[in-house]
Amino acid sequence: MLLQKSLVRRGLCVSNTVIILIAVTLYPVSECRAENDQPEKQSKTENSTPRKKQIETLQDLIREVERNEALYTKQKLNITSVYEEFPKAPDPNLQIRKQRIYSLTLQGPNFRLEEKSKGRSRVGYFGGLPKKTQNLPSSRYSESESLQVFDGSTHRSLSKHISNEQEKTEQKQIQDRGQISDEYPSLTNFARPHMYLLSNGCPKVPLSTYLKGMQAVLSHPNPSYVAPGSTIKVQLLEDSEFKGLKCKRILVDTILSNGTRHNGWELWLALDRNLLPVRNFSYTYRWSKEIPIAESIVDQWREVHPGIWFPIKIHTDRYNSFIVKREGKQTLSWRRQEHVTSVELDPQNLAETTFTQLDFPKGISIYIEKDGQRTNRKTGDEGH
Helix, strand or coil: CCCCCCCCCCCCCCCCCCCCCCCCCCCHHHCCCCCCCCCCCCCCHHHCCCCCCCCCCHHHHHHHHHHHHHHHCEEEEEEEEEEEECCCCCCHHHCCEEEEEEEEEEECCEEEEEEEEEEEEECCEECCEECCCCCCCCEEEEEEEEEEEECCCCEEEEEEEEEECCCCCCCCEEEEEEEEECCCCCCCHHHCHHHHHHCCCCCCCCHHHHHHCHHHHHHCCCCCCCCCCCEEEEEECCCEEECCEEEEEEEEEEECCCCCEEEEEEEEEEHHHCCCEEEEEEEECCCCCCCCCEEEEEEEEEEEECCEEEEEEEEEEEECHHHHHHHCCCCEEEEEEEEEEEEEECCCCCCCCCCCCCCCCCCCEEEEEECCEEEEEECCCCCC
């Protein structure tokens, strides 16, 4: 575990139970992108490696990030994510550990996303801190499944949640829910390799959009929650090297509407890895201005096409905030590990129904949103 003292700010106060999504506006230096400066069109992914350019300003960096992001707009991948708390519980049956599996097919704005999770999570939290109530257990085993499809105009989703006290028990509570909406859905940042190290704690937008500021973020379709009035200050730091990779380092500070510097991220973007982040230090200033409360690192890469790289294994270590504040040292609180088990760029021969087909079981409630109006009905209508 590293104590990183630098100019960094903006900590990702990442947590399994509470996620703070932040808003951004950017200083003028990053807002001066020309209207006609669009990412170059790519004919074939395997022949579309971006040319390398000299990066001297933040504006240069944003343009190069955007150009590299265009390499990943069509993909098919599977990701396994495992979250575990430390120190481990004496009883293995009570250990807080949860596994999630994501299967994603992406083609521009269209996507098909399946998620499955199982494991034990902590419950009874309020505002990020434990809140005990008389009849509420401290943790609970649960399973869930969800499927989303979006064809550019209609979003369909189906979710199932199963909760019970112990794994493999007969007493289960099952909840099914369906939805059909004409609203543009918010898409997980696992669809954006440049956002893997920031998958929690920021808007669900491309990294280049995020660095351009609040106006760009709000212009993105459904960026998820953005704190009103917040601003972001982004600047280039001195270049550095990590695991043999030369990196552009950027400092991202989030400032709340009352002027309080809330948190900060120090991102290390690898020049020879399509400017993908290879390292991220996360800070929350109410805990410490010098010691990061989390660190994320890419542990393994794969060159999926000549000159096009993908982060295959990633881990995030989150440290105990109270110990950081009181004792000035990092003690592991939880760890999350992500493994991209398969990835294909520009997948071919996709079924015509990939982004439309979702069969709702009979008898469940479906929420329908159209033109801002919401209705509820049971399945059985062949039109849905």
